[in-house]
């Protein structure tokens with residue numbers, strides 16, 4: 001049975017439903033086309049050609065050259081590859097600049113490097129979730145190997161001014177990586193006009209399956225492979241290619257390019273209707289972070305006097321999927337590091353839910369959620385009173 005029959009799925013920043021058109025495109029590569037892309041005979045060429053078609057489609061969405069696209073297993077691998085490569089380029093440049101609100105893919109990796117003796121500068125954010133660009137500029141030194149700053153925050157949807165950040169980093173002579181896992185497919189991106197060295201994206205955030213990602217590697221950027229072995233991906237990422245998933249990601253990127261206007265209009269309208277409805281019907285509800293520079297699909301809402309874990313449980317019983325903080329930290333019951341970095345107290349952080357919408361949501365679902373969520377918050381508040 002499908003999971004989605006009577007579910008109100010508002011957790012698209014955690015993962016997305018695979019688009020049926022994507023499934024259709026990938027199935028022949030599970031069922032029929034099993035050739036190894038490195039093989040010289042015809043059935044190998046079929047899968048090799050399919051990979052190259054997918055590469056061109058991803059490049060089309062990002063506004064870059066196909067040769068700059070390197071397939072990986074996920075966003076986390078892409079980010080690890082970028083960070084470790086940058087550190088191997090120059091012995092005298094071993095300092096990293098990042099922010100306190102990164103996804104654990106960057107956060108934990110940089111914490112691990114700090115433990116092993118690397119200097120790491122952690123940029124803070126203000127209550128809107130924004131960094132100070134002057135602080136960024138002065139943090140970059142002659143010893144800085146890499147600046148790694150996410151494009152959109154997975155918990156709040158806050159967008160950093162990545163074009164400006166990339167220019168500052170380039171002027172200071174350092175290498176720039178952006179974790180764009182939450183950005184790609186939601187807002188237009190044109191890498192040909194931006195001095196970005198590395199960018200990470202993940203298939204399962206844009207209606208492709210889990211287990212495939214991309215590292216964009218600017219053609220002028222030096223790179224040392226993170227995964228070594230065979231000569232796949234022009235020797236930049238070893239391992240026999242995950243052909244079906246790469247094909248799926250290519251299709252997902254084509255669909256994302258076609259649907260980007262839908263994100264800016266319909267998805268945004270659903271988010272805004274939901275947010276306005278919640279603010280109007282639930283006393284004391286507040287939006288976390290910058291409401292202007294934000295992904296069109298995300299709202300992070302704080303409800304005073306409640307624990308988000310209790311809300312999540314009751315909402316699940318009523319068929320609503322959303323999350324408290326990021327999916328990766330759910331279950332730990334620790335207040336979100338992002339909301340803490342924004343200066344919110346633990347009570348606000350613990351009473352926060354993230355709703356993230358997508359192309360498969362409908363206005364009717366939003367209307368239904370606007371009946372359910374206020375009832376659930378009211379119920380939990382009554383129990384707590």
Ligand SMILES: Cc1ncc(COP(=O)(O)O)c(C=O)c1O
Pocket residue numbers: 013014073074075076077103105150152153154179181182201202203204213328
């Ligand atoms: C901003 C951000 N970066 C990285 C990741 C990790 O991506 P993946 O699940 O493909 O490893 C996520 C997933 O939640 C994310 O939201």
